[in-house]
Amino acid sequence: MSAENAQPAREDKRSLLALVWRQLPFFVWLVALWMLLWGQFTWLAFFTGVIAAAVVTRVFRLPPVELSGRVNLWFGLIFVLEFIYALVRGSLTVAWQALDWRRQPGAAIVAVQLRTDDDLIMTHTGVTASLIPGSLIVETDRDRRILYLHVIGVRNDRDVEYQRESVLKWERRIVMAVGSRAQVEAVKA
16 A cells, blocks of 8 residues: 555544544434333343444434534533423423413414524424423424424413523523533623
């Protein structure tokens, strides 16, 4: 092998190694998700999860997602605690709305223009908003960065603005926990 051919081969090997390293967190997440779905943390569940993750990543070739490489544990903890609080509060609110026979809870479709231009942040924000009882993502406009939510318990424009601000706060919390420095500056502005 000549010196000319050795250089591109080394660069190809390095780029392949970099791709595998970038996709490793998603592979590990797929294995963990598999084990959670089966409700077992056994060696069998682990190995079948590895096989399932390998099949999924090979059959459903998605574009690589670039992670920011930044994780702020403090803001991550704040996100988790506030999310648990929002789950409990949302559950109680929806339960009360279901039991209150005197009036119907209002509903609305709310459009939320996100501030960051990142698919992963948009996905996390949408999933978070959907997991909180009382709201559900019905559509996303990826090009314009708009999430459309169906929200119950909305009676006036003030409630609509409250819901919109709530989603933007979730976006901010997620960016502060795992976003890049440029994204952090964008949500602070």
